[in-house]
Amino acid sequence: MSLSAPSPAHQATGIANNATLSWADSVSSDYYKVYFGTNSTEVTAKSVNVYRGNVTPKAYDPRLDLIYGAKYYWLITAVKAGSGDVDSAVWEFTIVEEAPGLPDAKKYKKKICSAANDKFFYDNDDSPPKQIELSGLTLNTSKAITMFELDQKVYIANDAILKVVDFVNTKLTLDTAMTVPPRRGQTITQANSNAQMIVDYVAKGALTVIYGRTTSGTFTTNAADTLSGDTMSPTTRYPTAVALPTTPHHYTWGVYADVTGEDEFGAMPPRAIIGNRWRGRACLTGNSIDPHQWYLSRQLNPYDMMYGEDDEQAAVAGTDAKAGKVGDIVTASIPYSDDYKLYGSIGDLWVLRGDPAAGGNLDKLIEGIGVISQSAWCFDDAGNLYILDLKGMYKITRGLASIEPMTSDKIPNFTKDLALNPETQKICLSFDPNEQGIVISVTTIETGANVNYFYDLQSEGFSPETYPVQDAIICSHYYDADDPELRHLLFGSYDGHMRVLDPAAKSDDIGSMASPASVAIDSYVLLGPVMIGPNHNFNGRMSSLTVVTAGGKAGGTVPDSDDIAYAVYVGDDAETVMEKADADTPIFGGIIPAPGRAKRIRRKARGVFMAVRLGNVATYVVTGTLDPDATGNYLYTGTYKGKPYYRREDGAYFIWWYSTSSYWIISAAVGVLGTAYWYKTLSEAGEYTAAGTATGTPTAAASTEGKTWGMERILAEIEPAGKMK
Amino acid sequence: MARPLILQFPMMGKNTNFAATTQPSFTSPRMNNARPRDVLEYRARGGQRPGWAKAYNQHMGYVESANVPVVAICQVTIVEL
Numbered sequence: 001m002s003l004s005a006p007s008p009a010h011q012a013t014g015i016a017n018n019a020t021l022s023w024a025d026s027v028s029s030d031y032y033k034v035y036f037g038t039n040s041t042e043v044t045a046k047s048v049n050v051y052r053g054n055v056t057p058k059a060y061d062p063r064l065d066l067i068y069g070a071k072y073y074w075l076i077t078a079v080k081a082g083s084g085d086v087d088s089a090v091w092e093f094t095i096v097e098e099a100p101g102l103p104d105a106k107k108y109k110k111k112i113c114s115a116a117n118d119k120f121f122y123d124n125d126d127s128p129p130k131q132i133e134l135s136g137l138t139l140n141t142s143k144a145i146t147m148f149e150l151d152q153k154v155y156i157a158n159d160a161i162l163k164v165v166d167f168v169n170t171k172l173t174l175d176t177a178m179t180v181p182p183r184r185g186q187t188i189t190q191a192n193s194n195a196q197m198i199v200d201y202v203a204k205g206a207l208t209v210i211y212g213r214t215t216s217g218t219f220t221t222n223a224a225d226t227l228s229g230d231t232m233s234p235t236t237r238y239p240t241a242v243a244l245p246t247t248p249h250h251y252t253w254g255v256y257a258d259v260t261g262e263d264e265f266g267a268m269p270p271r272a273i274i275g276n277r278w279r280g281r282a283c284l285t286g287n288s289i290d291p292h293q294w295y296l297s298r299q300l301n302p303y304d305m306m307y308g309e310d311d312e313q314a315a316v317a318g319t320d321a322k323a324g325k326v327g328d329i330v331t332a333s334i335p336y337s338d339d340y341k342l343y344g345s346i347g348d349l350w351v352l353r354g355d356p357a358a359g360g361n362l363d364k365l366i367e368g369i370g371v372i373s374q375s376a377w378c379f380d381d382a383g384n385l386y387i388l389d390l391k392g393m394y395k396i397t398r399g400l401a402s403i404e405p406m407t408s409d410k411i412p413n414f415t416k417d418l419a420l421n422p423e424t425q426k427i428c429l430s431f432d433p434n435e436q437g438i439v440i441s442v443t444t445i446e447t448g449a450n451v452n453y454f455y456d457l458q459s460e461g462f463s464p465e466t467y468p469v470q471d472a473i474i475c476s477h478y479y480d481a482d483d484p485e486l487r488h489l490l491f492g493s494y495d496g497h498m499r500v501l502d503p504a505a506k507s508d509d510i511g512s513m514a515s516p517a518s519v520a521i522d523s524y525v526l527l528g529p530v531m532i533g534p535n536h537n538f539n540g541r542m543s544s545l546t547v548v549t550a551g552g553k554a555g556g557t558v559p560d561s562d563d564i565a566y567a568v569y570v571g572d573d574a575e576t577v578m579e580k581a582d583a584d585t586p587i588f589g590g591i592i593p594a595p596g597r598a599k600r601i602r603r604k605a606r607g608v609f610m611a612v613r614l615g616n617v618a619t620y621v622v623t624g625t626l627d628p629d630a631t632g633n634y635l636y637t638g639t640y641k642g643k644p645y646y647r648r649e650d651g652a653y654f655i656w657w658y659s660t661s662s663y664w665i666i667s668a669a670v671g672v673l674g675t676a677y678w679y680k681t682l683s684e685a686g687e688y689t690a691a692g693t694a695t696g697t698p699t700a701a702a703s704t705e706g707k708t709w710g711m712e713r714i715l716a717e718i719e720p721a722g723k724m725k
Numbered sequence: 726m727a728r729p730l731i732l733q734f735p736m737m738g739k740n741t742n743f744a745a746t747t748q749p750s751f752t753s754p755r756m757n758n759a760r761p762r763d764v765l766e767y768r769a770r771g772g773q774r775p776g777w778a779k780a781y782n783q784h785m786g787y788v789e790s791a792n793v794p795v796v797a798i799c800q801v802t803i804v805e806l
Contacts, residue, residue: 015745107804107805108802108803108804108805109802109803109805110800110801110803111800111801111802112797112799112800113799113800113801114785114795114797114798115785115795115797116785116786116793116794116795116796116797117785117786117787117788117793119781120787121783121785122801129781130781130782130783131781131783131785132783141793141794141796144775145797146797147797147799148799149799149800149801149802152801152802152803153801154801156797165801167801167803168803168804174805183735191802192739225764229758270750271738306787313742364739366740408742409738409742410737410738410740410741410742410752411739411740411741411742411743412742413741426794428728435762435775437760449728453739454760454774455738456736456760456761458737458761458763458769459736459737459738459761459769460737461735461736461737461738461739461740461751461752461761462738462739463735463738463739463756463759463760463761464756464758465757465758465773465774466757466759467777468777471777474794474796475794475795475796476798477796477798479800480742480800488780490780490798492794492795492796492797492798493777493786493794493795494792494794495786495792495794496784496785496786496787496788496792496793496794496795497779497780497781497784497785497786497795498778498779498780498781498785498795498798499777499778499780500777500778500779500780501774501776501777501778502775502777502778503764503775504764504775504778505777506773506776507776507777508776508777509776509777509778509779510777512787513782513784514777514782518776520788521758521774521776522757522758523757523758523759523773523774524754524755524756524757524758524759525731525734525735525753525755525759525771526753526754526755526756527733527734527735527753528732528748528753529745529746529748529754530730530732530748531746532730542730543727544727550763550765550766550768550770550772551765557730558765558766559765559766560765561763561765561772572750573745573746574743574744574745574746575746577745578745578754578755581755585773600774603736609745609746612732613755615759616773626760637742654776672763706776707773708764708765708772708773708774708776709763709765709773709789710763710764710765710766710768710770710771710772711734711763711770711771711772712770713731714731714732714734715731715732716727716729716730716732717727717728717729718727718728718729719726719727719728
């Protein structure tokens with residue numbers, strides 16, 4: 001009985017700090033006593049202080065990180081009944097001198113992918129990244145499409161086109177087809193190069209290509225460097241081409257090649273337009289041939305669609321599960337953690353609880369409330385679900401605890417105003433963690449016309465928004481990029497760009513890189529109507545108006561608001577005030593100079609009700625070859641005869657409404673035609689006609705100059721102003 | 726005697742559920758492109774919505790006759806060995 005072959009070797013240095021100990025024994029002892037520590041005297045004396053206990057195998061794990069640079073001593077006592085104890089020598093080793101540097105925290109990279117114009121795009125490795133086309137992959141973007149991530153790949157459900165974009169595997173193209181492929185997840189090795197890969201995918205019926213993750217070495221294309229491993233047969237095959245995932249591979253999403261010769265992995269659905277992942281499975285639905293059906297792949301194997309196998313990770317479909325199909329045409333598939341998966345139809349909502357391959361059930365959650373289309377839902381960051389139904393918007397609280405109508409008590413005509421029609425519109429709900437709100441967007445596919453709301457989670461209010469056609473929303477994705485500068489809710493725009501709602505942008509981008517263009521945002525709010533009379537039979541009088549805009553005094557540390565246009569409306573009743581606001585016929589209006597507290601507006605307005613409209617300052621740019629020269633920028637200045645008027649920046653010319661003949665006029669003074677002027681009908685914008693001594697054809701166009709505004713407070717002073725008849 | 730009247734920004738958004746006479750506080754019957762949080766400092770005081778800006782310079786939906794929309798976006802995470 002003798003002990004030898006210590007590991008780490010005696011007097012070895014540079015040992016890792018998670019080393020385990022092992023040794024050899026000339027006989028099979030009953031057990032071993034372990035003495036281990038940094039004090040050689042104590043180890044030699046087999047002190048209780050360094051006694052680590054008894055082990056039966058010839059190995060010992062200290063189960064702690066050893067100290068960098070420290071020397072450790074150890075002694076093993078072999079115990080065998082009837083033979084007496086035998087001690088090893090005192091062995092020693094030294095842990096690596098210096099601690100390694102800080103761990104590399106980032107071991108992954110994220111990329112955004114998009115689809116447009118029948119093509120697939122992905123981020124390259126530039127900083128900032130560029131979207132580049134993946135050559136050779138043809139989609140049909142006139143059909144419904146979803147893309148989702150699973151296992152470092154993008155899976156695409158595009159009706160009859162089911163594709164995979166593979167960012168991780170090496171592709172080996174073989175000289176001749178295999179007879180039997182290796183199984184998924186098994187290792188194959190190449191002779192001579194000793195390169196190895198874990199096999200990920202061999203397509204059924206295409207045994208000349210292997211996709212797998214290279215784990216060591218570099219694959220070569222020498223005929224002598226044959227491949228072998230697992231069930232792969234014959235072992236004379238070699239790669240004639242080796243393609244790294246430097247450029248992503250793309251291939252048809254099919255089932256894995258059979259290894260046993262029998263049908264092992266089933267078949268893909270013939271069509272699907274909705275895809276996502278849930279419980280580690282690839283989930284498909286939206287098969288127009290079988291619209292009630294749902295399909296889940298085997299867990300962590302999107303290439304196994306063999307439904308109904310007798311194990312809990314097997315692929316499963318509605319037909320082959322106790323849960324059954326959805327009782328209506330599926331319009332949306334909504335995965336939530338591992339707890340449940342919702343299927344929406346136009347009129348109802350269904351919930352799949354538990355894994356359907358392990359007895360999960362599919363039940364109708366709500367009768368009469370559904371999800372209007374595949375993107376008409378989103379989660380917030382608290383796990384609450386929001387869905388858009390033909391009757392309004394609903395909040396389903398985390399864990400399906402409650403269902404709350406959101407719009408019926410605020411905007412009863414919410415869906416009527418949106419004119420919802422999933423056949424002709426792209427309807428999206430998009431949660432924005434940065435803004436803590438939800439963008440509800442409805443875009444007409446044919447024209448780009450759009451109606452949108454922003455729902456603020458904190459105030460629980462809906463704010464309507466309109467976007468230029470170019471910016472109309474078709475799809476969205478929140479990109480949780482590592483770089484905070486890239487961390488945005490991304491939107492797919494109607495004009496084929498990808499855009500963000502940028503707080504720094506004061507106008508809406510509508511151009512391309514070749515032809516940059518932007519347009520001012522028409523933003524406004526109506527404050528009121530509020531009663532300014534003592535009661536409905538008494539007039540009130542507003543005697544002054546004080547507006548404080550954001551930014552304090554000009555400059556300083558607080559960002560400044562731009563000027564704000566205001567207009568005041570009064571009437572005998574609240575609805576008259578609203579009608580005047582709709583017709584834009586204020587009793588007076590003007591510009592509030594920003595930032596900070598503007599000088600008090602000391603104009604009077606009399607009525608029972610009042611409202612104040614605040615908004616972006618409209619500006620018109622007049623161009624043309626004119627005599628006299630009336631070209632330049634005209635700013636909204638106030639109202640004249642119940643219509644807005646605009647003043648050129650130098651005050652020399654005006655655009656104003658001539659109520660006598662119902663013309664818009666450009667002249668040197670408001671209310672005075674003068675000897676030289678231009679006129680037009682309908683609206684301020686457009687081409688004017690010369691009159692008097694004026695020559696030329698001026699054109700007025702809304703300015704594209706961006707402005708934004710924020711307000712602190714608006715205060716009116718009011719007093720009674722006499723009883724009404 | 727004049728008395729002050731504070732006009733509130735419609736933090737709670739649009740509301741058309743009530744008679745105009747009893748318009749709820751912090752709501753408005755008419756508004757567009759305005760949000761509760763201004764873009765200057767993200768304070769809940771009211772202001773214009775953020776503007777649209779390009780996330781990428783590339784024009785994915787470019788075709789010669791008429792541009793076509795970006796129809797799907799997703800992200801993928803790749804482990805670096």
